[in-house]
Amino acid sequence: MPGPGRAPTGVESCDTCPIRHRAVCSHCVDDELIALEKIKFYRSFEPGQVIAWGGDRMDFVASVVSGVASLSQRLEDGRTQMVGLLLPSDFMGRPGRDVVPYDAVATTKVKLCCFRRAPFEDMIRDIPHLSQRLLEMTMDELDAAREWMLLLGRKTAREKIASFIAIIARRQASGSPVPMNGQIEIELPLTREAMADYLGLTLETVSRQINALKREGVVELSGKRHVTLPDFARLLQEAGDDADGGWIG
Amino acid sequence: MPGPGRAPTGVESCDTCPIRHRAVCSHCVDDELIALEKIKFYRSFEPGQVIAWGGDRMDFVASVVSGVASLSQRLEDGRTQMVGLLLPSDFMGRPGRDVVPYDAVATTKVKLCCFRRAPFEDMIRDIPHLSQRLLEMTMDELDAAREWMLLLGRKTAREKIASFIAIIARRQASGSPVPMNGQIEIELPLTREAMADYLGLTLETVSRQINALKREGVVELSGKRHVTLPDFARLLQEAGDDADGGWIG
Protein backbone atom coordinates (compact mmCIF):
# COMPACT_ATOMS: atom_id res chain seq x y z
CA MET A 1 0.00 0.00 0.00
CA PRO A 2 1.44 3.37 -0.98
CA GLY A 3 2.07 5.97 1.68
CA PRO A 4 -0.16 8.92 2.48
CA GLY A 5 -0.98 11.09 -0.48
CA ARG A 6 0.40 14.39 0.68
CA ALA A 7 1.31 15.88 -2.66
CA PRO A 8 4.55 17.81 -3.08
CA THR A 9 2.80 20.34 -5.24
CA GLY A 10 4.05 23.75 -6.17
CA VAL A 11 1.64 26.65 -6.27
CA GLU A 12 -1.54 25.93 -8.19
CA SER A 13 -4.00 28.64 -9.03
CA CYS A 14 -7.78 28.52 -9.14
CA ASP A 15 -7.61 30.48 -12.40
CA THR A 16 -6.44 27.48 -14.37
CA CYS A 17 -8.37 24.89 -12.33
CA PRO A 18 -10.27 22.43 -14.55
CA ILE A 19 -13.23 22.29 -12.16
CA ARG A 20 -13.36 26.01 -11.37
CA HIS A 21 -16.84 26.44 -12.85
CA ARG A 22 -18.53 23.30 -11.56
CA ALA A 23 -17.14 22.68 -8.09
CA VAL A 24 -18.30 23.97 -4.73
CA CYS A 25 -16.39 27.19 -5.39
CA SER A 26 -18.06 27.91 -8.72
CA HIS A 27 -20.28 30.75 -7.49
CA CYS A 28 -17.47 32.46 -5.61
CA VAL A 29 -16.09 35.81 -6.71
CA ASP A 30 -12.66 37.42 -6.41
CA ASP A 31 -12.06 37.89 -2.71
CA GLU A 32 -14.01 34.77 -1.80
CA LEU A 33 -11.76 32.73 -4.03
CA ILE A 34 -8.69 34.32 -2.50
CA ALA A 35 -9.93 33.36 0.95
CA LEU A 36 -10.49 29.79 -0.23
CA GLU A 37 -7.04 29.61 -1.76
CA LYS A 38 -5.53 30.40 1.62
CA ILE A 39 -6.91 27.24 3.21
CA LYS A 40 -6.56 24.85 0.31
CA PHE A 41 -3.97 22.21 -0.45
CA TYR A 42 -3.72 19.35 -2.91
CA ARG A 43 -3.41 15.64 -2.30
CA SER A 44 -3.04 12.81 -4.75
CA PHE A 45 -3.91 9.13 -4.45
CA GLU A 46 -3.03 6.06 -6.45
CA PRO A 47 -5.64 3.55 -7.72
CA GLY A 48 -6.81 1.36 -4.86
CA GLN A 49 -5.46 3.68 -2.20
CA VAL A 50 -7.75 4.44 0.73
CA ILE A 51 -8.51 8.13 1.16
CA ALA A 52 -10.29 7.64 4.47
CA TRP A 53 -11.67 4.70 6.43
CA GLY A 54 -15.24 4.81 7.68
CA GLY A 55 -15.08 5.88 11.32
CA ASP A 56 -11.89 7.90 10.90
CA ARG A 57 -11.66 11.54 11.75
CA MET A 58 -11.10 13.59 8.63
CA ASP A 59 -9.75 17.08 9.16
CA PHE A 60 -10.52 18.32 5.68
CA VAL A 61 -13.22 18.41 3.06
CA ALA A 62 -12.35 18.31 -0.62
CA SER A 63 -13.29 18.65 -4.25
CA VAL A 64 -12.28 15.95 -6.71
CA VAL A 65 -10.07 17.69 -9.30
CA SER A 66 -9.37 14.65 -11.45
CA GLY A 67 -9.89 10.91 -11.28
CA VAL A 68 -12.62 8.85 -9.68
CA ALA A 69 -13.22 7.95 -6.04
CA SER A 70 -15.88 5.83 -4.41
CA LEU A 71 -17.73 5.85 -1.11
CA SER A 72 -18.67 2.44 0.28
CA GLN A 73 -20.57 1.02 3.20
CA ARG A 74 -19.95 -2.42 4.58
CA LEU A 75 -21.86 -4.90 6.69
CA GLU A 76 -20.09 -6.83 9.43
CA ASP A 77 -19.76 -9.96 7.34
CA GLY A 78 -18.03 -8.09 4.54
CA ARG A 79 -20.88 -7.44 2.14
CA THR A 80 -20.11 -4.09 0.52
CA GLN A 81 -22.31 -1.53 -1.17
CA MET A 82 -20.97 1.50 -2.96
CA VAL A 83 -23.04 4.56 -2.05
CA GLY A 84 -21.22 7.31 -3.87
CA LEU A 85 -19.16 7.66 -7.02
CA LEU A 86 -17.16 10.88 -7.00
CA LEU A 87 -16.10 12.31 -10.34
CA PRO A 88 -14.25 15.55 -11.04
CA SER A 89 -15.93 18.57 -9.39
CA ASP A 90 -17.79 16.39 -6.87
CA PHE A 91 -17.52 17.32 -3.21
CA MET A 92 -16.34 15.05 -0.43
CA GLY A 93 -17.02 15.43 3.26
CA ARG A 94 -19.66 17.07 5.34
CA PRO A 95 -19.26 20.41 7.06
CA GLY A 96 -20.24 20.05 10.69
CA ARG A 97 -19.15 16.44 11.00
CA ASP A 98 -15.59 15.32 11.48
CA VAL A 99 -16.05 11.53 11.31
CA VAL A 100 -16.32 9.95 7.88
CA PRO A 101 -19.26 7.55 7.70
CA TYR A 102 -18.01 5.60 4.67
CA ASP A 103 -14.83 4.17 3.27
CA ALA A 104 -13.49 6.51 0.60
CA VAL A 105 -11.23 4.84 -1.95
CA ALA A 106 -9.49 6.08 -5.08
CA THR A 107 -10.53 3.86 -7.99
CA THR A 108 -8.22 5.64 -10.44
CA LYS A 109 -5.45 8.12 -9.87
CA VAL A 110 -7.15 10.90 -7.93
CA LYS A 111 -6.27 14.48 -7.21
CA LEU A 112 -8.15 16.30 -4.46
CA CYS A 113 -8.38 19.99 -3.71
CA CYS A 114 -8.64 19.90 0.07
CA PHE A 115 -9.82 22.59 2.49
CA ARG A 116 -9.01 22.47 6.17
CA ARG A 117 -12.21 21.73 8.01
CA ALA A 118 -12.47 24.45 10.62
CA PRO A 119 -11.88 27.47 8.37
CA PHE A 120 -14.05 25.93 5.66
CA GLU A 121 -16.93 25.63 8.12
CA ASP A 122 -16.53 29.28 8.99
CA MET A 123 -16.67 30.18 5.33
CA ILE A 124 -19.81 28.11 4.82
CA ARG A 125 -21.35 30.30 7.49
CA ASP A 126 -20.05 33.58 6.10
CA ILE A 127 -20.12 33.16 2.32
CA PRO A 128 -23.60 32.55 0.91
CA HIS A 129 -22.14 31.80 -2.52
CA LEU A 130 -20.41 28.82 -0.99
CA SER A 131 -23.26 27.40 1.08
CA GLN A 132 -25.76 27.92 -1.71
CA ARG A 133 -23.59 26.04 -4.18
CA LEU A 134 -23.08 23.27 -1.66
CA LEU A 135 -26.83 23.05 -1.18
CA GLU A 136 -27.35 22.72 -4.94
CA MET A 137 -24.71 20.03 -5.20
CA THR A 138 -26.08 18.12 -2.22
CA MET A 139 -29.55 18.15 -3.73
CA ASP A 140 -28.14 16.88 -7.02
CA GLU A 141 -26.45 14.07 -5.14
CA LEU A 142 -29.71 13.25 -3.40
CA ASP A 143 -31.46 13.03 -6.77
CA ALA A 144 -28.71 10.77 -8.05
CA ALA A 145 -28.96 8.61 -4.93
CA ARG A 146 -32.68 8.22 -5.49
CA GLU A 147 -32.18 7.22 -9.11
CA TRP A 148 -29.66 4.73 -7.81
CA MET A 149 -32.19 3.36 -5.30
CA LEU A 150 -34.58 2.60 -8.16
CA LEU A 151 -31.77 0.73 -9.86
CA LEU A 152 -30.83 -1.25 -6.74
CA GLY A 153 -34.36 -2.10 -5.72
CA ARG A 154 -36.11 -2.83 -8.96
CA LYS A 155 -33.87 -3.35 -11.95
CA THR A 156 -32.63 -6.69 -13.30
CA ALA A 157 -28.92 -7.43 -13.56
CA ARG A 158 -28.99 -6.67 -17.28
CA GLU A 159 -30.76 -3.35 -16.72
CA LYS A 160 -28.34 -2.46 -13.96
CA ILE A 161 -25.35 -2.94 -16.23
CA ALA A 162 -26.93 -0.99 -19.08
CA SER A 163 -27.89 1.79 -16.65
CA PHE A 164 -24.40 1.96 -15.24
CA ILE A 165 -22.82 2.29 -18.67
CA ALA A 166 -25.34 5.00 -19.55
CA ILE A 167 -24.56 6.88 -16.35
CA ILE A 168 -20.84 6.78 -17.05
CA ALA A 169 -21.40 7.88 -20.65
CA ARG A 170 -23.45 10.84 -19.49
CA ARG A 171 -21.05 11.86 -16.81
CA GLN A 172 -18.06 11.61 -19.11
CA ALA A 173 -19.92 13.76 -21.64
CA SER A 174 -20.01 16.11 -18.65
CA GLY A 175 -22.73 18.65 -19.14
CA SER A 176 -23.38 18.45 -22.85
CA PRO A 177 -26.14 15.96 -23.68
CA VAL A 178 -25.03 12.62 -25.08
CA PRO A 179 -25.57 12.47 -28.87
CA MET A 180 -28.17 9.82 -29.66
CA ASN A 181 -26.60 9.00 -33.00
CA GLY A 182 -22.97 8.25 -33.72
CA GLN A 183 -20.44 6.22 -31.78
CA ILE A 184 -19.70 6.99 -28.17
CA GLU A 185 -16.45 5.95 -26.56
CA ILE A 186 -16.15 5.59 -22.84
CA GLU A 187 -13.68 4.29 -20.31
CA LEU A 188 -15.08 2.29 -17.40
CA PRO A 189 -13.51 3.78 -14.27
CA LEU A 190 -14.21 0.69 -12.14
CA THR A 191 -13.14 -2.93 -11.97
CA ARG A 192 -15.80 -5.61 -12.36
CA GLU A 193 -15.77 -6.04 -8.61
CA ALA A 194 -16.28 -2.33 -7.97
CA MET A 195 -19.09 -2.30 -10.54
CA ALA A 196 -20.66 -5.19 -8.64
CA ASP A 197 -20.45 -3.18 -5.42
CA TYR A 198 -22.00 -0.23 -7.20
CA LEU A 199 -24.87 -2.27 -8.63
CA GLY A 200 -25.63 -4.67 -5.79
CA LEU A 201 -24.49 -7.70 -7.78
CA THR A 202 -21.64 -10.19 -7.74
CA LEU A 203 -18.65 -9.70 -10.00
CA GLU A 204 -19.52 -12.89 -11.88
CA THR A 205 -22.95 -11.57 -12.76
CA VAL A 206 -21.43 -8.29 -13.89
CA SER A 207 -19.03 -10.13 -16.15
CA ARG A 208 -21.75 -12.32 -17.62
CA GLN A 209 -24.12 -9.45 -18.32
CA ILE A 210 -21.47 -7.24 -19.89
CA ASN A 211 -20.51 -10.05 -22.21
CA ALA A 212 -24.16 -10.74 -22.99
CA LEU A 213 -24.60 -7.10 -24.06
CA LYS A 214 -21.45 -7.46 -26.13
CA ARG A 215 -22.66 -10.65 -27.84
CA GLU A 216 -25.88 -8.86 -28.77
CA GLY A 217 -24.10 -5.83 -30.16
CA VAL A 218 -25.38 -3.34 -27.60
CA VAL A 219 -21.81 -2.55 -26.61
CA GLU A 220 -18.39 -3.25 -28.08
CA LEU A 221 -15.39 -3.97 -25.88
CA SER A 222 -11.74 -3.24 -26.58
CA GLY A 223 -9.73 -4.52 -23.67
CA LYS A 224 -11.53 -4.86 -20.37
CA ARG A 225 -12.29 -1.23 -19.73
CA HIS A 226 -12.82 0.54 -23.04
CA VAL A 227 -16.42 0.50 -24.32
CA THR A 228 -17.88 1.69 -27.61
CA LEU A 229 -21.59 2.39 -27.84
CA PRO A 230 -22.87 2.09 -31.41
CA ASP A 231 -26.45 2.99 -30.45
CA PHE A 232 -27.04 4.95 -27.28
CA ALA A 233 -30.82 4.82 -27.63
CA ARG A 234 -30.64 1.03 -27.68
CA LEU A 235 -28.57 1.09 -24.51
CA LEU A 236 -31.13 3.29 -22.78
CA GLN A 237 -33.84 0.90 -23.81
CA GLU A 238 -31.91 -1.96 -22.22
CA ALA A 239 -31.55 0.18 -19.10
CA GLY A 240 -35.33 0.21 -18.69
CA ASP A 241 -35.50 3.99 -18.34
CA ASP A 242 -37.75 6.28 -20.29
CA ALA A 243 -36.66 7.11 -23.82
CA ASP A 244 -34.96 10.27 -22.63
CA GLY A 245 -33.06 8.39 -19.98
CA GLY A 246 -35.30 9.25 -17.09
CA TRP A 247 -33.22 12.22 -16.14
CA ILE A 248 -34.84 14.75 -13.95
CA GLY A 249 -34.61 18.34 -15.15
CA MET B 1 -60.45 9.82 -5.30
CA PRO B 2 -60.98 12.75 -2.92
CA GLY B 3 -60.67 16.29 -4.17
CA PRO B 4 -57.67 18.57 -3.75
CA GLY B 5 -56.57 19.03 -0.17
CA ARG B 6 -56.95 22.75 0.19
CA ALA B 7 -57.57 22.95 3.90
CA PRO B 8 -60.17 25.35 5.23
CA THR B 9 -57.97 26.17 8.16
CA GLY B 10 -58.26 29.12 10.42
CA VAL B 11 -55.17 30.98 11.55
CA GLU B 12 -52.43 28.71 12.87
CA SER B 13 -49.40 30.07 14.60
CA CYS B 14 -45.80 28.89 14.45
CA ASP B 15 -45.62 29.32 18.23
CA THR B 16 -47.68 26.23 18.86
CA CYS B 17 -46.41 24.26 15.85
CA PRO B 18 -45.36 20.70 16.75
CA ILE B 19 -42.42 20.75 14.35
CA ARG B 20 -41.25 24.28 15.13
CA HIS B 21 -37.87 23.13 16.44
CA ARG B 22 -37.03 20.45 13.90
CA ALA B 23 -38.34 21.69 10.57
CA VAL B 24 -36.65 23.86 7.96
CA CYS B 25 -37.67 26.92 9.97
CA SER B 26 -36.07 25.74 13.20
CA HIS B 27 -33.10 28.12 13.11
CA CYS B 28 -35.23 31.14 12.24
CA VAL B 29 -35.70 34.00 14.70
CA ASP B 30 -38.56 36.44 15.28
CA ASP B 31 -38.78 38.53 12.14
CA GLU B 32 -37.70 35.64 9.92
CA LEU B 33 -40.55 33.55 11.27
CA ILE B 34 -42.97 36.39 10.68
CA ALA B 35 -41.85 36.62 7.07
CA LEU B 36 -42.34 32.87 6.66
CA GLU B 37 -45.78 33.04 8.19
CA LYS B 38 -46.83 35.51 5.52
CA ILE B 39 -46.27 33.01 2.72
CA LYS B 40 -47.42 29.84 4.40
CA PHE B 41 -50.67 27.94 4.16
CA TYR B 42 -51.83 24.51 5.26
CA ARG B 43 -53.10 21.62 3.20
CA SER B 44 -54.36 18.22 4.32
CA PHE B 45 -54.47 14.91 2.51
CA GLU B 46 -56.26 11.63 3.14
CA PRO B 47 -54.51 8.24 3.13
CA GLY B 48 -53.79 7.17 -0.44
CA GLN B 49 -54.31 10.63 -1.84
CA VAL B 50 -51.76 11.86 -4.33
CA ILE B 51 -49.99 15.06 -3.29
CA ALA B 52 -48.21 15.49 -6.60
CA TRP B 53 -47.57 13.35 -9.66
CA GLY B 54 -44.05 12.99 -10.96
CA GLY B 55 -43.68 15.44 -13.83
CA ASP B 56 -46.23 17.91 -12.46
CA ARG B 57 -45.41 21.48 -11.73
CA MET B 58 -45.59 22.19 -8.04
CA ASP B 59 -45.93 25.79 -7.00
CA PHE B 60 -45.06 25.25 -3.37
CA VAL B 61 -42.58 23.53 -1.11
CA ALA B 62 -43.67 22.20 2.25
CA SER B 63 -42.89 20.77 5.66
CA VAL B 64 -44.73 17.69 6.87
CA VAL B 65 -46.52 18.75 10.05
CA SER B 66 -48.15 15.41 10.82
CA GLY B 67 -48.65 12.07 9.12
CA VAL B 68 -46.49 10.19 6.65
CA ALA B 69 -45.95 10.73 2.93
CA SER B 70 -43.86 8.80 0.43
CA LEU B 71 -41.88 9.66 -2.68
CA SER B 72 -41.81 7.00 -5.37
CA GLN B 73 -40.20 6.43 -8.71
CA ARG B 74 -41.65 4.16 -11.31
CA LEU B 75 -40.35 2.32 -14.37
CA GLU B 76 -42.40 2.23 -17.55
CA ASP B 77 -43.69 -1.28 -16.88
CA GLY B 78 -45.03 -0.32 -13.46
CA ARG B 79 -42.23 -1.48 -11.17
CA THR B 80 -42.18 0.99 -8.30
CA GLN B 81 -39.47 1.95 -5.84
CA MET B 82 -40.04 4.24 -2.93
CA VAL B 83 -37.18 6.72 -2.64
CA GLY B 84 -38.29 8.89 0.24
CA LEU B 85 -40.35 8.47 3.39
CA LEU B 86 -41.41 11.82 4.78
CA LEU B 87 -42.24 11.98 8.48
CA PRO B 88 -43.19 15.04 10.54
CA SER B 89 -40.67 17.90 10.15
CA ASP B 90 -39.32 16.52 6.85
CA PHE B 91 -39.12 18.90 3.91
CA MET B 92 -40.69 18.35 0.53
CA GLY B 93 -39.73 19.98 -2.72
CA ARG B 94 -36.63 21.57 -4.11
CA PRO B 95 -35.99 25.29 -4.29
CA GLY B 96 -34.95 26.17 -7.83
CA ARG B 97 -36.94 23.43 -9.50
CA ASP B 98 -40.65 23.62 -10.20
CA VAL B 99 -41.23 20.12 -11.59
CA VAL B 100 -41.59 17.27 -9.12
CA PRO B 101 -39.43 14.31 -10.10
CA TYR B 102 -41.33 11.71 -8.06
CA ASP B 103 -44.86 10.76 -7.18
CA ALA B 104 -45.68 12.07 -3.72
CA VAL B 105 -48.45 10.19 -1.94
CA ALA B 106 -49.98 10.48 1.52
CA THR B 107 -49.74 7.09 3.23
CA THR B 108 -51.61 8.26 6.30
CA LYS B 109 -53.59 11.41 6.98
CA VAL B 110 -51.09 14.16 6.21
CA LYS B 111 -50.93 17.83 7.08
CA LEU B 112 -48.49 20.02 5.19
CA CYS B 113 -47.23 23.49 6.01
CA CYS B 114 -46.77 24.88 2.49
CA PHE B 115 -44.76 27.87 1.30
CA ARG B 116 -45.35 29.49 -2.05
CA ARG B 117 -42.36 28.71 -4.22
CA ALA B 118 -41.23 32.09 -5.51
CA PRO B 119 -41.13 33.97 -2.20
CA PHE B 120 -39.61 30.95 -0.47
CA GLU B 121 -36.78 30.90 -2.99
CA ASP B 122 -36.13 34.57 -2.29
CA MET B 123 -35.96 33.83 1.40
CA ILE B 124 -33.53 30.95 0.86
CA ARG B 125 -31.30 33.53 -0.77
CA ASP B 126 -31.75 36.19 1.89
CA ILE B 127 -32.01 34.27 5.16
CA PRO B 128 -28.91 32.22 6.01
CA HIS B 129 -30.73 30.57 8.91
CA LEU B 130 -33.10 29.07 6.39
CA SER B 131 -30.62 27.88 3.76
CA GLN B 132 -28.24 26.53 6.37
CA ARG B 133 -30.96 24.49 7.99
CA LEU B 134 -32.08 23.23 4.59
CA LEU B 135 -28.49 22.21 3.85
CA GLU B 136 -28.30 20.27 7.11
CA MET B 137 -31.58 18.52 6.40
CA THR B 138 -30.61 17.68 2.83
CA MET B 139 -27.34 16.16 4.02
CA ASP B 140 -29.24 14.09 6.59
CA GLU B 141 -31.50 12.86 3.82
CA LEU B 142 -28.49 11.97 1.72
CA ASP B 143 -27.06 9.94 4.60
CA ALA B 144 -30.39 8.19 5.02
CA ALA B 145 -30.55 7.49 1.28
CA ARG B 146 -27.11 5.92 1.43
CA GLU B 147 -28.08 3.72 4.36
CA TRP B 148 -31.10 2.75 2.31
CA MET B 149 -28.89 1.88 -0.67
CA LEU B 150 -26.97 -0.59 1.48
CA LEU B 151 -30.27 -2.14 2.45
CA LEU B 152 -31.53 -2.36 -1.14
CA GLY B 153 -28.30 -3.63 -2.63
CA ARG B 154 -27.00 -6.06 -0.06
CA LYS B 155 -29.49 -7.13 2.57
CA THR B 156 -31.65 -10.24 2.53
CA ALA B 157 -35.43 -10.01 2.69
CA ARG B 158 -35.36 -10.86 6.38
CA GLU B 159 -32.73 -8.22 7.11
CA LYS B 160 -34.66 -5.67 5.11
CA ILE B 161 -37.80 -6.20 7.15
CA ALA B 162 -35.92 -6.07 10.45
CA SER B 163 -34.10 -2.93 9.30
CA PHE B 164 -37.33 -1.26 8.28
CA ILE B 165 -38.95 -1.93 11.63
CA ALA B 166 -35.85 -0.60 13.38
CA ILE B 167 -35.91 2.55 11.26
CA ILE B 168 -39.55 3.18 12.07
CA ALA B 169 -38.92 2.53 15.77
CA ARG B 170 -36.09 5.06 15.79
CA ARG B 171 -37.98 7.68 13.89
CA GLN B 172 -41.04 7.33 16.08
CA ALA B 173 -38.80 7.69 19.12
CA SER B 174 -37.87 10.91 17.36
CA GLY B 175 -34.60 12.20 18.68
CA SER B 176 -34.27 10.34 21.93
CA PRO B 177 -32.35 7.10 21.51
CA VAL B 178 -34.39 3.91 21.52
CA PRO B 179 -34.14 2.11 24.88
CA MET B 180 -32.39 -1.23 24.36
CA ASN B 181 -34.31 -2.86 27.19
CA GLY B 182 -38.05 -2.86 27.76
CA GLN B 183 -40.93 -3.15 25.33
CA ILE B 184 -41.23 -0.81 22.39
CA GLU B 185 -44.54 -0.19 20.68
CA ILE B 186 -44.71 1.08 17.14
CA GLU B 187 -47.29 1.63 14.47
CA LEU B 188 -46.33 0.69 10.92
CA PRO B 189 -47.26 3.68 8.76
CA LEU B 190 -47.30 1.64 5.54
CA THR B 191 -49.31 -1.16 3.97
CA ARG B 192 -47.49 -4.37 3.08
CA GLU B 193 -47.39 -3.22 -0.51
CA ALA B 194 -45.87 0.14 0.38
CA MET B 195 -43.32 -1.62 2.57
CA ALA B 196 -42.47 -3.81 -0.40
CA ASP B 197 -41.95 -0.71 -2.53
CA TYR B 198 -39.75 0.73 0.19
CA LEU B 199 -37.65 -2.41 0.51
CA GLY B 200 -37.40 -3.56 -3.09
CA LEU B 201 -39.44 -6.70 -2.41
CA THR B 202 -42.87 -8.09 -3.26
CA LEU B 203 -45.75 -7.76 -0.85
CA GLU B 204 -45.86 -11.55 -0.48
CA THR B 205 -42.26 -11.67 0.67
CA VAL B 206 -42.90 -8.84 3.11
CA SER B 207 -45.83 -10.72 4.58
CA ARG B 208 -43.89 -13.97 4.86
CA GLN B 209 -40.88 -12.38 6.52
CA ILE B 210 -42.92 -10.37 9.00
CA ASN B 211 -44.73 -13.51 10.04
CA ALA B 212 -41.46 -15.41 10.24
CA LEU B 213 -40.10 -12.79 12.66
CA LYS B 214 -43.35 -13.10 14.60
CA ARG B 215 -43.14 -16.90 14.81
CA GLU B 216 -39.62 -16.58 16.16
CA GLY B 217 -40.60 -14.03 18.77
CA VAL B 218 -38.53 -11.15 17.37
CA VAL B 219 -41.70 -9.09 16.99
CA GLU B 220 -45.26 -9.37 18.25
CA LEU B 221 -48.21 -8.30 16.14
CA SER B 222 -51.56 -6.96 17.28
CA GLY B 223 -53.66 -6.35 14.24
CA LYS B 224 -51.85 -5.79 10.97
CA ARG B 225 -50.09 -2.58 11.81
CA HIS B 226 -49.30 -2.53 15.49
CA VAL B 227 -45.93 -4.05 16.44
CA THR B 228 -44.39 -4.74 19.85
CA LEU B 229 -40.64 -5.21 20.12
CA PRO B 230 -39.70 -7.26 23.18
CA ASP B 231 -35.96 -7.07 22.44
CA PHE B 232 -34.66 -4.22 20.32
CA ALA B 233 -31.08 -5.51 20.35
CA ARG B 234 -32.30 -8.79 18.90
CA LEU B 235 -34.09 -6.90 16.15
CA LEU B 236 -30.93 -4.97 15.28
CA GLN B 237 -29.03 -8.21 15.11
CA GLU B 238 -31.57 -9.54 12.62
CA ALA B 239 -31.16 -6.31 10.66
CA GLY B 240 -27.51 -7.12 10.07
CA ASP B 241 -26.29 -3.74 11.27
CA ASP B 242 -23.61 -3.14 13.85
CA ALA B 243 -24.62 -3.56 17.46
CA ASP B 244 -25.30 0.15 17.79
CA GLY B 245 -27.51 0.10 14.78
CA GLY B 246 -25.02 1.42 12.31
CA TRP B 247 -26.13 4.98 12.76
CA ILE B 248 -23.79 7.62 11.61
CA GLY B 249 -23.02 10.39 14.08
Added chain:
DNA sequence: CGGTAGCTTGAAGCCCATCAAGAGGAGTGG
Protein backbone atom coordinates in the same frame (compact mmCIF):
# COMPACT_ATOMS: atom_id res chain seq x y z
C1' DC C 1 9.04 -18.33 -15.83
C1' DG C 2 6.11 -18.20 -11.70
C1' DG C 3 2.90 -15.14 -9.31
C1' DT C 4 -0.79 -12.26 -8.94
C1' DA C 5 -4.81 -9.41 -10.07
C1' DG C 6 -8.57 -9.04 -12.88
C1' DC C 7 -11.71 -11.34 -15.65
C1' DT C 8 -14.38 -15.20 -17.85
C1' DT C 9 -16.99 -19.34 -17.90
C1' DG C 10 -19.40 -23.48 -16.03
C1' DA C 11 -22.48 -26.09 -12.77
C1' DA C 12 -25.46 -26.35 -8.93
C1' DG C 13 -28.60 -24.51 -5.73
C1' DC C 14 -31.15 -21.14 -3.12
C1' DC C 15 -33.75 -17.05 -2.33
C1' DC C 16 -37.22 -14.51 -3.81
C1' DA C 17 -40.70 -13.47 -7.59
C1' DT C 18 -44.65 -15.06 -9.67
C1' DC C 19 -49.06 -17.09 -9.97
C1' DA C 20 -52.98 -18.54 -7.51
C1' DA C 21 -56.38 -19.08 -3.91
C1' DG C 22 -58.39 -17.94 0.22
C1' DA C 23 -58.85 -15.62 4.91
C1' DG C 24 -59.91 -11.54 7.65
C1' DG C 25 -61.91 -6.93 8.42
C1' DA C 26 -64.28 -2.66 7.25
C1' DG C 27 -67.88 -0.48 5.04
C1' DT C 28 -72.43 -0.56 2.65
C1' DG C 29 -77.05 -1.53 1.98
C1' DG C 30 -80.96 -4.57 2.18
Added chain:
DNA sequence: CCACTCCTCTTGATGGGCTTCAAGCTACCG
Protein backbone atom coordinates in the same frame (compact mmCIF):
# COMPACT_ATOMS: atom_id res chain seq x y z
C1' DC D 1 -78.52 -8.70 11.46
C1' DC D 2 -76.60 -10.64 7.45
C1' DA D 3 -75.16 -10.66 2.62
C1' DC D 4 -72.08 -8.53 -0.27
C1' DT D 5 -68.11 -6.14 -1.90
C1' DC D 6 -63.63 -4.35 -1.61
C1' DC D 7 -59.21 -4.14 0.16
C1' DT D 8 -55.45 -5.92 2.65
C1' DC D 9 -53.08 -9.57 4.05
C1' DT D 10 -51.77 -14.56 4.34
C1' DT D 11 -50.40 -18.92 2.60
C1' DG D 12 -49.08 -22.45 -0.88
C1' DA D 13 -46.72 -24.17 -5.13
C1' DT D 14 -43.60 -23.46 -8.73
C1' DG D 15 -39.88 -21.62 -11.30
C1' DG D 16 -36.25 -18.44 -12.60
C1' DG D 17 -32.53 -15.14 -11.83
C1' DC D 18 -28.87 -14.48 -9.43
C1' DT D 19 -25.41 -16.19 -6.05
C1' DT D 20 -22.12 -19.41 -4.82
C1' DC D 21 -18.43 -22.41 -5.60
C1' DA D 22 -14.98 -23.75 -8.72
C1' DA D 23 -11.76 -23.77 -12.45
C1' DG D 24 -9.34 -21.69 -16.05
C1' DC D 25 -7.87 -17.72 -18.83
C1' DT D 26 -5.25 -13.34 -19.87
C1' DA D 27 -2.16 -9.69 -19.08
C1' DC D 28 1.26 -7.71 -16.53
C1' DC D 29 5.46 -7.66 -13.66
C1' DG D 30 8.87 -9.43 -10.85
